[in-house]
Amino acid sequence: MQPIKFIHMADTHLGNQQYNLPERKRDFNKAFNWVLNKSITEEVDFILLAGDVFNSNNSEPETIAAIYQMISEFKNNSMQNLKREIPIIAIEGNHDKSNISTKRSWLQFLAELELIILLSPKTNNKEEYTIFKFVPYSENKKNPGMIRIKDTCIYGIPSYGAMTKTYFPDIYNALPDSSDTFNILMMHFGINGQVINKLGFEMSEDLKLLHKKVNYLALGHFHKKYALPKNKEWVFNPGSLEVTDAREIWENYPRGIFLVEVHDKENPNIRHIPWVKGKSESPDEIPNRFFADITIDIGKNDSSSFKEALSYILESLKIILEKKGTAHLKKNDLELPIVLLTLNGTISYSRLEVNINKLKERIKEKYDVLDVRVFSGSVKSEIDGIVVDISSEKSLEEIEKDVFLQLIEQHPDYEPHKNDIIQLMLDLKSSILDPKKNFDQLRNQIKLWWRSHISLPQGELNKN
Secondary structure, eight states: OOOEEEEEEOOOOBTOOGGGOHHHHHHHHHHHHHHHHHHHHTTOSEEEEOSOOBSOTTOOHHHHHHHHHHHHHHHHHHHHHHSSOOOEEEOOOTTTSOOTTOSSOHHHHHHHTTSSEEOOOEEEEOSSOEEEEOOBTTTOSSSOSEEEETTEEEEEOOOOGGGHHHHHHHHHHHSOOOTTSEEEEEEEOOBTTSSTTOOOBOOOHHHHHGGGTOSEEEEESSSSOEEEOSSSOOEEEOOOSSOOSHHHHHTTOOOEEEEEEESSTTSOEEEEEEEEEBOOOOTTSEEEOOEEEEEEETTTTOOSSHHHHHHHHHHHHHHHHHTTOOTTOOTTOTTSOEEEEEEEEEESSOGGGOOHHHHHHHHHHHSOOSEEEEEEEEEEESSOOOOOOTTOOOOHHHHHHHHHHHHHTTOGGGGGGHHHHHHHHHHHHHHHHOTTOOHHHHHHHHHHHHHHHSOOOTTGGGGO
């Protein structure tokens, strides 16, 4: 086969003004632009962008303008340096999809401007199955489902949420038997067990069957890098380009991009290029904002008040932060840190005295930092049983998930399917809020989901 070289990235979350900091929005752009430049240096044939390109489909004009400029410059630079364009081939992730206030996604807009190639199969939903059809890019440049580059065929499927697992057999049937090409399938979902407390799907027999027709399953969704199965890897998830959640620092997520070279389709050369805290001179590290992860036991110095503890905390931070030497740095400099400060220990005064806002204010006054996030849920008091943690990192989706979990746990029969049921409930909530909802289609989707997850006597499901 003709040799092929490509970059696989996902979860760029462009437009994410994390912690309401304009600098963070620029950080995400910097990481994305770094990968675009890397693709020219490596002279890749194409880039895979496996969903969650945007942090939200409600992105502001400023974000769209920045993305337009970055990709336009990238296309011009690739033409100037390589005498050819490097196509960006994308799918919609759950964050990219159109919502109540919009009819189209921003990815569709970029595709119409011919800045990216957006893949999505044509579908025809039947009551018991779904027909998928991958229309080649050569036949339909507006709504393609696949594109062939040299001897490589790339198929793309947008995020289907809880329904994804149900569609695996239908996707398999739609994929052609192409033993003479290297076949890539790009999808947006996670695999169970790879990320703590994240909903995903098992490596089921239906999923494994795809490997008969797919050489490389290019995933996005989970922000942690993994490749499966360990003995013969064909499922790849690169992780996010930047930190989107403090837990990615606490749990030390490996993440970045995959750089793939294929000369022999049975043995591709796959290299993971990781992120690095702060700037980097290495061409094989993706520069990220420096996050200073610091834990302080405020019970260690036997303070009798939070005022005394505050002095202890500031003194403890001094040793750590002054080593960074950030006084000369500007806000846009990646070395200027965001401090993730975790407080723990047992205190002799009331838990209500712990003034997080005052602490953050003092740290920002005293040290050169971009921002401070304080986590105090583990602090306990000897004199009261009050638990106060105003710094929770939980997203709205995670809060909803917790509520749904409590509802499901009231019915032990559903325990084996609780994760799948939670994902279905989250998807249905979004669908019901959509003004373009189709109740007949929703009913058929629920039937399909139920058949694939929960066994019922023959004919029982059709009573309603």
